[in-house]
Amino acid sequence: MMKLYNLKQYIIYLLGVIVMISCQSKKEDKTPYNILFIAVDDLRTELNCYGASHIKSPNIDRLANNGIRFTNAHVQQAICMASRASVMSGVRPEKYGIYTGEPVTDVLPEILTMNQFFKQNGYNVASFGKIYHFGEDTKNQFGSDFIKPVSTWEGMGYVTKAAIKQQSLNTITGRGPAYESAKVHDTLYQDGLNTLNAIRKLEGLKKDGKPFFMAVGLTKPHLPFNAPQKYWDMYPEASISLTELKERPKNTSKHTLRTGGELGNYYGMPKLYEDIQDSTAITLRRGYYACVSYADAQVGKLLDKLDELGLKENTVVVLWGDHGYKLGDYGSWCKWSNMDIDTKIPLIFNVPNGQRGKVFKHPVEALDLYPTLADLCNLEQPAQLEGKSLVSILNNPKQKLKTKLYAYSIWPHNRWNYDKTVMGYSVTDHRFNYVEWVQLKTGEVLERELYDHKNDPKETINIIKEHQYNDVINELSKKLMLRKETTDHNHGFKKLR
Template identity: 70%
Template sequence: MHRFIRRILNLTPSARHLAARANAIEGVEASLSGSRYFIGILMTIGVLFSCSPNERQAEEGKQKYNVLFISVDDLRTELNCYGASHIKSPNIDRLAAEGVRFREAHVQQAICMASRASILSGIRPEKQGIYTGESVADLMPDVLTMNMFFKENGYNIAAAGKIYHHGIDHEKQFGADYMIPKKSWTGRGYVTKEAINQISLNTTHHRGPAYERADVHDTIYKDGINTLNAVRKLEELEKSDKPFFLAVGLSKPHLPFVAPTKYWDMYPEASIAMPEIREMPGNSGKYTMRLAGELGNYYGMPSRYEDIDNETTLILRRAYYACVSYADAQVGYLLDQLDKLGLRENTIVVLWGDHGYKLGDYGNWCKWSNMDIDTRIPLIFSVPGGRKGEVVDIPVEALDIYPTLTALCGMEEPSHLEGKSLIPILNNPEHRAESKEYAFTIWPQNRWNYDKTIMGYAVKDGRFNYV
């Protein structure tokens, strides 16, 4: 707890943001100067607890591992492999059975833009103004991102779907290596005439309905065509003598909850239950949660401060579940292609969510808080020759993905990374690393007005969440 208090006292968000605008590189180095000691400890631990698959690879002089990097937008830990038996997620379950699943993994800020920028840069969102959600290109144009690190180390890199939040980052980070799909949808992903017509009826926000179902092939919606492109890209990458880093970003189950009918049919109306906890937690205050968020921007949805009735709640939960199973199917296509091409034995697969999500829980919707339901994510590492079907209860951070992948692939991590390698835990899921006692998260109120930002903090130890 003393460490958590020191972290709070050292943060001055507005000052850090202005410093980042003046000089991004100096800001990164300054913000990390106090953590060199811990990086030294991390490097020592890496020697003592090196992952056996990585050791074997070095001994036999094999090619570096490939990396399949799968991100899923707005994905709760409400999955079958996480104990939610009502969810149909056979492919993510399969991946969990082939690797190590983290039960207490948390992003550092529960919003798409900042979470992704933090994960891919390796820097906490309270640094460099990341918490505002601006592009990496604007906030820290010279930072060595995860994908560029792999490229600099001789990897072929490629990406499809939502990896970064902003288009300018996809362009600058991947260039011609980013696969742009041919659109077969309108607006934010609609394919039915009714939904498309409702876009124009929403004169305030110009968004269609919050959900849609259509009797179409998976590839008519965005995630399906992006996955198809990634599957085809694997065929090309397999022929190269260089290892690859392939990032695939699935947009569902982000709003709008649109998915083919067959996934809706997996969840009969009578099977959908209301959220278990519908009241705000005790001792919460006006800054604990942000009401409703973006849901109110969609056609036919109540405005931000209006209650959502039970009937609408059940429909939205069903639509979300359908999108989860749709995204799960795309994961299955990717895993099947790895097997088909004989790539699985030399490819690390990591699946992660960019934050959690509320579906009427606490009488609230969407994300944007320090509550566990918003910050906890699915995180699964499947490493060739590694542990299988293991579950880790130790709190870890999404920031740990970058250093873990670099270490697994036998490369020296960049000095600016603020996460910790999870190799000791992957090698022994019962190992409790002192460097991973807590997970830290932030949520800023009024994040665009730097002089008036109210920063909220939380520290999680796997049992309690102190907000």
């Protein structure tokens, strides 16, 4: 009997060893994921898959249907260069003062950027279009597989003679008209050309066999709203409506929104947003929508190529917008605020054999992209990263959260003069957006804002003075204080004094 018992024990032990070796073998044999990293300029969450049925975005919708869509994702600053620098470095913009066009590698030479990280880990790295800001998308960042983006605001994004002539007439800013439509092929505009080059590169990467990190930066729907005529035709003028949010949020200060800016730099556009006529606003909104569908078409070409080459089964695809956008909302245009409409972005992950058609509604940050991609690829994360991995959420978006999630954003006014800089700090949870406007030099809180997304999802009323929210205000204010204490805000302003 004892011998039989020992034999059973031995068999169980032997089976366990076999299973362990088998699992270890599978783990070792697993091919590393490829990464297709798609950054879309000025893309707000006005997409079909985000509930905007009037927008034609079938390819981004396809990506969402095959992956996980985040509905409460926020950038760390609602401007191109700072948002992108934060994502690619994994560091918050206020930590080192990257608020404008300073190259990450100049301000943070010790930082391992996302593309450098993957290159260091044996990945083929390639870039097409705008990933950082135009001045920093260089061969030093991406190696030889790099196509330099063409700056649309230098007039290179126009194809019609009329638009090019208008650009030459703008002697102040050198920018042409705010929109253009032409009966041309997609590749006559830069996003179509960059996508074509990216597709060709995918063929080479497939043959090479090494894991790759490919970054594709689509410049549309950034101004100017230039897209082939067929995309404009998707949105007849009669179908375009003006925004319902025509007034500034109630009980807000001068810090909340800008009254003029980027749009006024284009030929024929008023300097002040209040002077924009309804007919012009309709055309601008139509142009933005056309550019969204143009960008969506390029996304479709990339997804189709992955499928054609058999790369889909082993490629993580992530699509994100570098910030939100206003199209006349609150009487303002473009970005540059701590309002939800400017900080909230579309964020979609598609992981091979992962969750499909799922939604995660709690706040996450664009800062989380770097650690998430590193984690998905089983790579040790650099110590610099300030975001968190979202892999557990990607595996189970319906899980019960152990801790409450928050997203933080900033917006600096007078950032060129430290003595006068007013910094707007915002924190968002599952329901509220809380903002403090702080005199950076003295630390004095000048203004505060609170928006209740449950009762006021479009942020039309600042309820900071309503006493029933005092507990919420205290909680979120402490969160901001803790965030500020862990960040050296003055570091990045020393050079500006």
